[in-house]
Amino acid sequence: MATSLSPNTQAILLLTAPLIVGRAPRTSDLLKPSEYNRLARRLRELDKQPADLLGKDAPNLFTECSAIVEEARLGRLLGRGMLLTQAIEQWQKRAIWVISRADADYPQRLKSRLQEKAPAVLYGCGNKTLLAGGGLAVVGSRNVDENLVDYTLSIGGLASQARKTVVSGGAKGIDQAAMRGALETGGCAIGVLADSLERAAMNRDNRALLLDERLVLVSPFDPRAGFNAGNAMQRNKFIYALADAALVVNSDKGKGGTWAGAIEQLDKLHFVTLYFRSTGDRPAAFDALQKKGALPWPNPGDAESLDRALTIAPSIAADGPKSQDSLFSANQRGAAAQSAPTAGPEHAAESIEVPLNQTVTDWVADAVQVDSLSALIQQGSAAKANPADARPPSSPAPAEVVFNGARTAMRELLTVPMKGEEIAKVLEVSTAQANAWLKRLVAEGSVQKIGRPPRYLARQQNLFDQRS
Numbered sequence: 176m177a178t179s180l181s182p183n184t185q186a187i188l189l190l191t192a193p194l195i196v197g198r199a200p201r202t203s204d205l206l207k208p209s210e211y212n213r214l215a216r217r218l219r220e221l222d223k224q225p226a227d228l229l230g231k232d233a234p235n236l237f238t239e240c241s242a243i244v245e246e247a248r249l250g251r252l253l254g255r256g257m258l259l260t261q262a263i264e265q266w267q268k269r270a271i272w273v274i275s276r277a278d279a280d281y282p283q284r285l286k287s288r289l290q291e292k293a294p295a296v297l298y299g300c301g302n303k304t305l306l307a308g309g310g311l312a313v314v315g316s317r318n319v320d321e322n323l324v325d326y327t328l329s330i331g332g333l334a335s336q337a338r339k340t341v342v343s344g345g346a347k348g349i350d351q352a353a354m355r356g357a358l359e360t361g362g363c364a365i366g367v368l369a370d371s372l373e374r375a376a377m378n379r380d381n382r383a384l385l386l387d388e389r390l391v392l393v394s395p396f397d398p399r400a401g402f403n404a405g406n407a408m409q410r411n412k413f414i415y416a417l418a419d420a421a422l423v424v425n426s427d428k429g430k431g432g433t434w435a436g437a438i439e440q441l442d443k444l445h446f447v448t449l450y451f452r453s454t455g456d457r458p459a460a461f462d463a464l465q466k467k468g469a470l471p472w473p474n475p476g477d478a479e480s481l482d483r484a485l486t487i488a489p490s491i492a493a494d495g496p497k498s499q500d501s502l503f504s505a506n507q508r509g510a511a512a513q514s515a516p517t518a519g520p521e522h523a524a525e526s527i528e529v530p531l532n533q534t535v536t537d538w539v540a541d542a543v544q545v546d547s548l549s550a551l552i553q554q555g556s557a558a559k560a561n562p563a564d565a566r567p568p569s570s571p572a573p574a575e576v577v578f579n580g581a582r583t584a585m586r587e588l589l590t591v592p593m594k595g596e597e598i599a600k601v602l603e604v605s606t607a608q609a610n611a612w613l614k615r616l617v618a619e620g621s622v623q624k625i626g627r628p629p630r631y632l633a634r635q636q637n638l639f640d641q642r643s
Contacts, residue, residue, distance in 0.1 A: 180263065182226035183277035184296070189253050190214070190225070191295050194262040195399040204251055206244065212291045214243045225277060228253055269376050270385070271300050271398055282306040283625060284591065287632065288416045288446055294395030300376035301384075301391035305365055307626060309591060310340030311485060312414050312447065314433050315349025315424035322455065324352045327424050331356020331364075337478035339485065340365055342418045344410065344432075345375065345392065349424045358384055366392045367414045369407040373398035411436025412444060419485040419591060420448045422472055428460035441467040446590075448487045486601050488588055581612045582621065585633075589622060592630035 180188070188194065190206045206214065217240050218224060227236055228249065237246040266273060274281050275296050280303060285293040299306075311334050313327065331353045334341050341357040343350040345366035354364040364384075368375060372394040375381060384390035395413065396406050411432060415421055421440065426433040440449055441464065451461045453471035465471070475481040581602070588601060599609035613631050616622035622631050 179267065180273055181275070181278055182229065183224055184273060184275040185259065186225035186228050186253070187211070187275045187277065187295050188262075188273065189255055189259055190228075190249075192262075193397050193400075194255060194258045195397050204248055206252070208292075208295065210244065211295050214240060217243050265373075266298070266398060269300070269373055269398070271298055271373065271376055272303065273298050274303070282417065283632070284309070285413065285416050288444075288590075289412065292412070293416075294413070297393055297395055298372055298398050299391060299393040300372065302363075302388035303391055303393075305340055305363055305388075305391045306393065306417060307592070308340055308363075309417070309419040309485075310334065310342050310363075310365065311481075312342040312418035312421035313349065313353035313424060314343060314411075314414065314421065314436060316426060316431065316433055317346055317348035319348050319425055323349065323425055326452070326455070327352035328356035328359075330422065330424070331358075331362070332360045333475065333478075333481055335360040335362025337481040338362070339419075339481065342367065342414055344369065344407075344414055346407075349433075353424075354390075358389060361389075363389045364391075365417060366390070367410050367417065368392055368394040368396075369410045370394070370396065370400050370402040371398075372396070372400075407432050408435055412439060415440050415444060415446045418447050420450065420487070423449065423451045423461075423464065423469070425452070426458060426460040426464075428458065428463055434460060437464055437469070438467070441469060445489045448484075448489050450484070486593075486597065489590070578612060578615065582616060585612060585616065586621060589631055589633040592625060592632045594628065594630055598631070 191208075191211050193205060215225070218227070221236070221239060223236060227233070228240075230236075233253075237249050240249065263273075273296060276286060276293060281293075281297065282303075284307065285297075311330075313330055313334075315323070315327065319327075327349050331341050335357045340363045341353050342365045343353045345351065345354065345368045350366075354366060357364045366375070372392060375392050376385070376398070381390060381392070385392070393413075394400075395410065396403075400406070415436070421437075423433060423437050426437065428434065437449060440446060449464065449469045450472040451464050451469050453474060461469075470487075473480065473484055475484055584602060585598060588598060595610045595613055596606045598613070599606040602609065613622060613624075617624050617631070621634055623634050624631055
């Protein structure tokens with residue numbers, strides 16, 4: 176078999192992938208995601224890896240895993256070496272790469288957020304490092320008018336200006352407009368495809384962008400797979416998992432992939448802050464999304480405003496309208512108020528007054544039930560200036576009080592990778608102070624440092640093992 180794939184990835188492909196070359200194989204034998212996950216857990220219990228199923232001790236390992244997958248079925252799947260070789264040759268001719276959850280360069284965002292629901296195998300073409308950088312997910316309907324297309328192009332252009340990657344599904348309509356808006360203005364885009372990756376990779380318009388490393392196309396489905404409604408629904412979660420925030424430009428209420436993905440994000444996933452378009456006509460779907468915690472898009476006019484919109488923690492967004500005012504500049508609040516529903520009896524519980532000068536630091540403090548970090552810092556500074564009156568002997572040092580509050584707030588923020596200066600901006604402290612706290616959190620093991628330039632991510636319990 177080709178050596179460009181890791182042994183673990185080769186084994187996982189044999190177990191789970193259709194390897195569509197010429198005539199499609201029997202798909203009934205392929206391990207479903209739940210079956211593969213059970214097998215992967217069994218292998219970890221035995222201190223083995225998927226590649227060991229292809230090694231000299233494979234017969235014994237088949238027996239030890241037979242309660243999960245019968246030995247004959249494992250044999251049939253893992254005996255498809257020639258078919259895999261042919262598939263790899265085709266993928267390489269089209270510059271398609273393949274990575275699995277067992278590979279170090281598998282997107283950490285997918286693994287940490289989705290854990291065992293992350294695709295066992297990911298196919299792609301283009302600059303895979305874009306998958307680690309986050310960005311703005313832009314989603315919407317296929318059939319839209321020219322006004323919405325132009326609006327979406329402008330959103331992609333703004334993301335490019337702010338050096339933020341656009342993440343979308345690559346479908347006609349809103350998806351393609353968002354990606355085109357970013358790419359035509361020199362920005363970057365991630366397309367998470369539900370079908371036909373091979374055809375998209377060979378598209379003449381895409382090739383230059385792929386070679387320029389400003390576009391990456393990925394899919395959890397075979398590069399030759401055709402459209403399947405179930406696959407299109409499944410890929411929604413991957414779009415949200417790769418982003419920092421998401422904007423729904425248009426959606427039907429109660430039907431369609433955009434609606435299903437947004438509801439899943441709001442009700443179950445909680446990966447990112449979900450916004451909906453706040454200008455022009457207001458579909459009934461937006462009222463329903465707002466009741467579930469989505470926020471009106473603050474219509475940022477520059478890179479700094481867009482950056483703020485992308486750094487609002489999902490737990491804060493879930494509080495709904497009480498936190499949305501602080502996303503807006505003074506000249507945007509009037510337009511936003513016009514787009515919001517009039518507060519009648521059904522909205523009374525949501526109409527919570529918030530001081531216009533409330534900061535992100537205050538939101539974070541509310542979200543994690545600690546006092547404002549700025550207040551804690553002031554408390555610590557005052558105690559430092561008057562050490563004799565600082566605290567009773569049994570109380571923790573003021574610096575530890577501040578650090579404990581910072582730890583809680585920072586772990587709440589670091590559900591997605593962030594740079595030190597980004598954290599400092601959200602918490603309204605100096606970059607030096609944020610980096611000092613991050614150094615301590617890394618040393619104690621509650622936060623991990625990843626990538627170059629370094630970003631930080633809160634360590635999660637029960638993360639899926641690297642080898643699976």
